[in-house]
Amino acid sequence: MSDLYDAPLFRTAGHQVVDRLADHLERMQARDGRAHPALQPLAAMQDFTGPMPAAPAPDALAAVLRHVDDAIDRTMHLHHPGCMGHQVAAPMPVSALADFVAGFLNQGMAVFETGQIGVLIERQTVRWLADAVGWGAEADGMFTSGGSLGNTTALLAARNLAGDGRSWTDGVRAEAPMVVLVSEQAHYSISRAAGVLGLGQANVIGVKTDADCRMDLAALRAEADAAEARGQRVLAVVGSACTTAAGAYDPLVDIGALCRERGYWFHVDGAHGASVLLSPRYKHLAAGIALADSIVWDAHKLLSVPSLATAVLFRRGGDNYAAFRQEASYLFNEGAETAFDLGLRTLECTKRMLAFKLWLAFQVHGADALGEMVATMHDRAREFAALVAAAPGFELLLPPESNIVCFRRDGDDALQEALRARVMAAGAYYLVQTRLHGRIWLRITVMNPATARADFEGLLEALQG
Amino acid sequence: MSDLYDAPLFRTAGHQVVDRLADHLERMQARDGRAHPALQPLAAMQDFTGPMPAAPAPDALAAVLRHVDDAIDRTMHLHHPGCMGHQVAAPMPVSALADFVAGFLNQGMAVFETGQIGVLIERQTVRWLADAVGWGAEADGMFTSGGSLGNTTALLAARNLAGDGRSWTDGVRAEAPMVVLVSEQAHYSISRAAGVLGLGQANVIGVKTDADCRMDLAALRAEADAAEARGQRVLAVVGSACTTAAGAYDPLVDIGALCRERGYWFHVDGAHGASVLLSPRYKHLAAGIALADSIVWDAHKLLSVPSLATAVLFRRGGDNYAAFRQEASYLFNEGAETAFDLGLRTLECTKRMLAFKLWLAFQVHGADALGEMVATMHDRAREFAALVAAAPGFELLLPPESNIVCFRRDGDDALQEALRARVMAAGAYYLVQTRLHGRIWLRITVMNPATARADFEGLLEALQG
Numbered sequence: 060m061s062d063l064y065d066a067p068l069f070r071t072a073g074h075q076v077v078d079r080l081a082d083h084l085e086r087m088q089a090r091d092g093r094a095h096p097a098l099q100p101l102a103a104m105q106d107f108t109g110p111m112p113a114a115p116a117p118d119a120l121a122a123v124l125r126h127v128d129d130a131i132d133r134t135m136h137l138h139h140p141g142c143m144g145h146q147v148a149a150p151m152p153v154s155a156l157a158d159f160v161a162g163f164l165n166q167g168m169a170v171f172e173t174g175q176i177g178v179l180i181e182r183q184t185v186r187w188l189a190d191a192v193g194w195g196a197e198a199d200g201m202f203t204s205g206g207s208l209g210n211t212t213a214l215l216a217a218r219n220l221a222g223d224g225r226s227w228t229d230g231v232r233a234e235a236p237m238v239v240l241v242s243e244q245a246h247y248s249i250s251r252a253a254g255v256l257g258l259g260q261a262n263v264i265g266v267k268t269d270a271d272c273r274m275d276l277a278a279l280r281a282e283a284d285a286a287e288a289r290g291q292r293v294l295a296v297v298g299s300a301c302t303t304a305a306g307a308y309d310p311l312v313d314i315g316a317l318c319r320e321r322g323y324w325f326h327v328d329g330a331h332g333a334s335v336l337l338s339p340r341y342k343h344l345a346a347g348i349a350l351a352d353s354i355v356w357d358a359h360k361l362l363s364v365p366s367l368a369t370a371v372l373f374r375r376g377g378d379n380y381a382a383f384r385q386e387a388s389y390l391f392n393e394g395a396e397t398a399f400d401l402g403l404r405t406l407e408c409t410k411r412m413l414a415f416k417l418w419l420a421f422q423v424h425g426a427d428a429l430g431e432m433v434a435t436m437h438d439r440a441r442e443f444a445a446l447v448a449a450a451p452g453f454e455l456l457l458p459p460e461s462n463i464v465c466f467r468r469d470g471d472d473a474l475q476e477a478l479r480a481r482v483m484a485a486g487a488y489y490l491v492q493t494r495l496h497g498r499i500w501l502r503i504t505v506m507n508p509a510t511a512r513a514d515f516e517g518l519l520e521a522l523q524g
Numbered sequence: 525m526s527d528l529y530d531a532p533l534f535r536t537a538g539h540q541v542v543d544r545l546a547d548h549l550e551r552m553q554a555r556d557g558r559a560h561p562a563l564q565p566l567a568a569m570q571d572f573t574g575p576m577p578a579a580p581a582p583d584a585l586a587a588v589l590r591h592v593d594d595a596i597d598r599t600m601h602l603h604h605p606g607c608m609g610h611q612v613a614a615p616m617p618v619s620a621l622a623d624f625v626a627g628f629l630n631q632g633m634a635v636f637e638t639g640q641i642g643v644l645i646e647r648q649t650v651r652w653l654a655d656a657v658g659w660g661a662e663a664d665g666m667f668t669s670g671g672s673l674g675n676t677t678a679l680l681a682a683r684n685l686a687g688d689g690r691s692w693t694d695g696v697r698a699e700a701p702m703v704v705l706v707s708e709q710a711h712y713s714i715s716r717a718a719g720v721l722g723l724g725q726a727n728v729i730g731v732k733t734d735a736d737c738r739m740d741l742a743a744l745r746a747e748a749d750a751a752e753a754r755g756q757r758v759l760a761v762v763g764s765a766c767t768t769a770a771g772a773y774d775p776l777v778d779i780g781a782l783c784r785e786r787g788y789w790f791h792v793d794g795a796h797g798a799s800v801l802l803s804p805r806y807k808h809l810a811a812g813i814a815l816a817d818s819i820v821w822d823a824h825k826l827l828s829v830p831s832l833a834t835a836v837l838f839r840r841g842g843d844n845y846a847a848f849r850q851e852a853s854y855l856f857n858e859g860a861e862t863a864f865d866l867g868l869r870t871l872e873c874t875k876r877m878l879a880f881k882l883w884l885a886f887q888v889h890g891a892d893a894l895g896e897m898v899a900t901m902h903d904r905a906r907e908f909a910a911l912v913a914a915a916p917g918f919e920l921l922l923p924p925e926s927n928i929v930c931f932r933r934d935g936d937d938a939l940q941e942a943l944r945a946r947v948m949a950a951g952a953y954y955l956v957q958t959r960l961h962g963r964i965w966l967r968i969t970v971m972n973p974a975t976a977r978a979d980f981e982g983l984l985e986a987l988q989g
Contacts, residue, residue: 063828063889064603064895066549066972069617075543076621088531096640101864107644111652122888123618130880131713133641135631136531139578149873151784154590154910156541159624160592162830162881163545166600167612173563176598181573187576204669204832205872215720228725232697241635246871255680255871257664257722259695260849359874363528363649366628366876367669383716384725406720407670408713409612409824411831415595416627423587425527425580432528462909509529 065119072123077290079124083131083154087138088509093486094141094518095134101156103330140510141488144504146303146331146360146463154364157419161412168410169402169418177412178399184414187421188370191336193349199376201404202368202413206330206357207248208406209369209418210297211357213353214239214252216373216382217295217324221369225383231257237294238262238286238404242309244495246292246328258294269459272307272495274298280317295324301332304493304502305456306440306463308332308344315350327351330369333463334361338432344460352378358417361433361462363506365412368413379404434510436462443515456500465500472499478522537588538670544589548596549617552603553974557677558951559606562596590783605975606953611768611796611825611928617828626877634867642877643864652886653821653835655863656801658814664841665879666869667833671822672713673871675762678818679704681838681847682760682789683710696722702759703727704753707774709767709960711793713942719858723759730951736922737772737960739763745782760789765810766797769958770921771905771969772929773787773797773809792816797926799826802895806902809925817843818866823882826898826927828971832911833878841877844869900973901927908968908980915984916960921965930958930965933987937964943987953983 062068086092116122136142137149150158161177168174168181171457181202189198203209218226218237225233239259241249243265253263264286267278283293296318298309311327318325327333333356335341336348348354351374356485358368373379401409420429442460447455447466456465467475475492479501482488490503501522527533551557581587601607602614615623625832626642633639633646642896646667654663668674683691683702686822702723706714708730718728729751732743748758761783776792783790791811792798798821801813813819816839823833838844845868867873885894905927912920912931921930932940940957944966947953958967966987 063616063618063885063893064549064553064614065617066546066553069549069621070542070546072621073546074539076625077535077538077542080625081538083533084529084531084534088529098637098640104644107648108651109648111891112886113890115893115894116888123621123884125648126884126887127621128935130625130629130641131879134629134877135638135640145632145638147527147638148630150628150630151528152530152628153528153537153584155624156534156537156588156592156627158546158627159620160541161868162623162627163617163620164595164599164614165602165613165615165830166612166825167831172563173600173610175563175569175600176572179569183572183574186573188776206617207871207873208673211720211871214886218722220718226722226724227719228724228726230696230701230727231722232701233724236695236697246873251871254684254692254848257678257683257691257696258715259691259693259698261693262695265686276940319838357874359630361558365630366632366874367872378929380920381845383719399716406672406716407832408711409670410823411688412595412599419588419591420528421577423581423584423592425578427578428528428580444659450891503966 068119075124076127077133088134090140093136094139095489097136097486098483106362120413122239124188129281134490137466138507139415140507140514142507143492143505143510146504148359148363148508150365151363151420153417153423154420157416158365161415165215165411168412169400169408171399173399177415178401180412180418181401183416184418185292185370185372189372192354192372194374197376198372198374199379200370200372201379201401202370202479203405204366204369204407206355206369207251209330209355209371210248210328211252212257212371212406213254213326213335213355214295214384214515216378217326218256218258218354219414221292223293236262238264238291239295239297240264240266240282240293241297242268242280242299244268244272244304244307245297245299246303246330249328258299261467272302272305274309274314276310276313279314283321293323295326298325298327300327300329300348303331304495305465306459306461308460311345311347311350315347315490319350327354330355330357331360334433335407337426338434339430340434348390361436362417362429364416364420368417430509436505439505439510440464442512446515446519452523464503465495465502467498467500475499475501482521488521491517533584536583540589541592544592544596549603551612553600555605558601559604560951560954562951563948577812583908603972605972605979607972608970609749609956611969612971613824613828614972615830616828616885618888619881619885622881623633623830626880630876633877634865636864639866642694642880642895643866644878645883646866649883650835650837654837657819657837659839662841663837663839664843664844665835665837666866667835668870669834669872670832671820671834672716674795674820674836675713675719675793675845676720677836677871678791678820679760679779680721681818681843682791683721683723684846685843686759691750701727703731703756704760704762705731705744705747705758705760706810707731707733707764707767709733709737710762711768711795712766714762714793737767739774739779741775741778744779748786758788760791763790763792765792765794765813767927768796769960770930771924771926773925776810776812776815780812784815789815792819793821795820796825801897802891803899804895805899825930827882827894827948828897829881829885833882861957866920871981897973899968904970905929906974907977911980917988921960927970928967930960932963932965940964941965947986950986953986954981
């Protein structure tokens with residue numbers, strides 16, 4: 060039988076994998092090659108349709124390297140400065156190494172006994188992020204597997220605490236009908252969470268946005284009044300920091316004030332934008348975030364760590380425990396220090412050292428450098444927006460608040476799609492498209508601090524011809 | 525500013541991290557050192573309480589290596605043959621390398637355009653697992669972040685399809701009251717899922733188990749009858765394959781037949797045990813699993829890949845889409861080949877190449893070797909059980925079906941706890957404890973095929989003195 064734990068093979072293959080990834084990083088930094096693999100028709104990708112291979116590869120090392128090469132070649136090239144599509148991080152190498160170590164060691168984090176150092180690292184990282192929000196010692200939270208699960212967990216805590224607190228045990232039918240108010244431009248995970256949590260997507264009320272794509276406060280107030288008049292309880296108001304499509308920050312200060320006034324749970328989806336809190340120059344964008352009852356913050360977006368690493372933070376740390384209320388005798392020992400048994404607070408039971416990849420980046424690079432990285436990506440987006448505004452035949456949706464820029468060429472929707480397809484075929488740039496105000500817009504997100512003015516000029520030129 | 529994307533640093537640090545992990549693996553294989561870090565009092569672990577470091581470490585390489593060394597030293601040593609506690613994998617090195625590559629490249633998998641090779645690899649891996657179940661071309665599924673999320677997703681699909689199918693849009697109050705029937709010894713994630721999904725934990729009915737810790741079929745039938753008589757709809761019956769505490773396989777053939785007869789959704793939580801399907805010698809344990817409507821299968825347990833990698837499989841592939849019903853215009857392009865836009869089927873939006881770590885292990889080692897690894901861990905558990913049965917002063921809970929063995933020394937609960945504490949302090953072995961039939965049992969899970977007879981003899985000796 061093939062030796063599944065062959066240490067010499069691991070050592071040899073490991074060194075070569077490191078070299079391949081380092082070579083790849085250097086090539087991408089030199090803009091050598093495409094920003095993304097060519098989008099092949101499915102019929103051309105028939106090499107992934109065979110049955111499960113029964114026998115080992117004749118040469119294990121060669122097989123590892125061949126498949127790793129293939130993966131490097133044929134995945135999105137996030138480290139290429141021309142890659143500016145979705146809000147997916149170009150991972151910092153130190154962070155990727157930490158993630159590798161966490162995967163290899165694989166310690167479970169549900170209980171302190173098995174987690175120990177991983178649990179302490181996660182709790183310290185949570186504390187750092189809560190400090191950045193401006194919260195005191197009462198705040199707490201945990202890391203979970205992605206922003207969608209994070210938003211779901213935060214709204215779950217809100218749901219369980221609402222009314223008589225019977226939703227968890229007796230089901231949502233034991234409580235009055237509940238609605239969630241959120242920007243009509245919010246990420247789909249909020250609506251999805253309502254579907255998951257048994258509230259029903261129809262009970263997510265999309266609040267109108269203003270010309271700047273920010274939640275309209277008068278509309279929010281009117282929707283809240285209308286819901287209450289219908290006998291519905293406002294379970295939560297969700298502020299986007301920022302929205303996905305346009306990168307707009309909802310007016311968190313005003314929303315927070317309204318929530319305090321009326322006793323609504325205030326959740327901030329800061330999956331993308333909460334990272335501005337680390338930048339003295341851009342933290343004003345998230346002003347008011349400290350008014351939230353709960354916050355979701357993805358480190359695998361603007362903090363450039365490998366996916367997934369989502370912090371869910373609660374202003375009153377105890378609210379975290381409201382999300383899941385349970386015991387498992389084989390796992391959670393009676394009398395244990397439950398603050399350190401993280402499985403009580405996350406949907407995951409098995410969970411690896413999820414915060415280590417962020418924690419190590421802080422330790423090695425320092426928070427100032429991470430904040431400056433976030434700021435740089437925002438600076439660049441403004442630079443691109445200025446180029447668009449100055450270019451004849453282009454229209455800018457909005458001056459960007461975040462590192463996201465929506466724009467279009469003069470012409471119809473079909474033109475935008477055709478232009479994007481042409482740029483994609485050429486391969487030097489990756490950008491995406493979105494629908495806003497009834498029209499299709501081209502859209503970039505600067506997720507790599509190495510993306511520079513020449514890349515923007517090249518992209519606009521490619522869209523011009 | 526610290527260079528966050530320093531390629532030479534990555535190359536140098538990467539090589540040294542590989543060597544450290546390879547050295548660690550060799551030490552563990554030689555049983556050199558403890559099977560787990562000493563459980564330190566929290567007061568002694570004050571090195572994780574400082575504020576966020578603002579400045580970079582003076583020597584980045586030294587900082588990376590110091591913290592990696594610390595992590596290696598102070599995490600659970602899953603590759604040590606004396607570590608036989610929870611159901612957490614000792615990752616295969618090739619799989620850990622694949623996971624490293626996936627983290628570094630970090631491509632998003634929500635849509636085919638960004639995922640491409642990762643999406644194809646995930647779909648091929650899903651096909652392999654569905655084939656192992658014995659399902660045909662109609663079956664489909666995806667990978668998600670853990671068994672708890674997997675069970676929740678499968679039950680969510682069942683919930684959304686139940687009755688008039690109004691739960692997702694209008695909330696669970698739009699449907700008749702629903703209950704879930706499951707072994708009283710099932711993993712807590714089933715009850716947790718009911719809490720999450722708005723059904724209410726009180727509507728999870730724990731079905732009595734027999735002396736072998738398997739769901740009692742007469743009790744299941746009686747509970748189903750009683751629920752229907754109360755006007756409740758049986759949303760799903762969940763079979764455990766196997767249970768967490770005792771490792772018992774519910775009678776899936778009989779449960780499946782009952783579900784077919786009555787039109788109940790049959791979900792099998794095969795998080796731990798579905799991997800026996802790869803072993804000709806042990807696949808009989810999961811007989812009947814093909815009758816399921818949905819199956820959860822964790823590759824990060826018996827298939828020894830780093831956490832997390834959970835396959836959720838649906839007998840009718842289309843049911844997968846019932847779990848989440850939504851659109852996001854910036855993401856899912858109209859007219860796209862939706863079978864390849866995996867974000868439509870997972871709670872996660874951003875998700876990395878989650879299946880690559882399993883897929884590469886299959887490619888390099890072959891399915892036969894993985895199946896033999898699973899079988900070996902089961903063989904070993906039987907060997908340990910035989911030693912326990914033959915040892916004076918010990919009691920075996922059950923002859924093990926899975927790779928989990930529960931046993932105890934003659935004496936009271938306090939003795940079991942004291943014995944475990946003593947063994948833990950010595951450090952050569954890691955085992956856990958659980959409560960079953962009103963008593964505390966010591967419990968091992970053989971998660972490392974290198975765990976051998978000498979380890980078992982040593983453990984029993986340590987428990988004897």
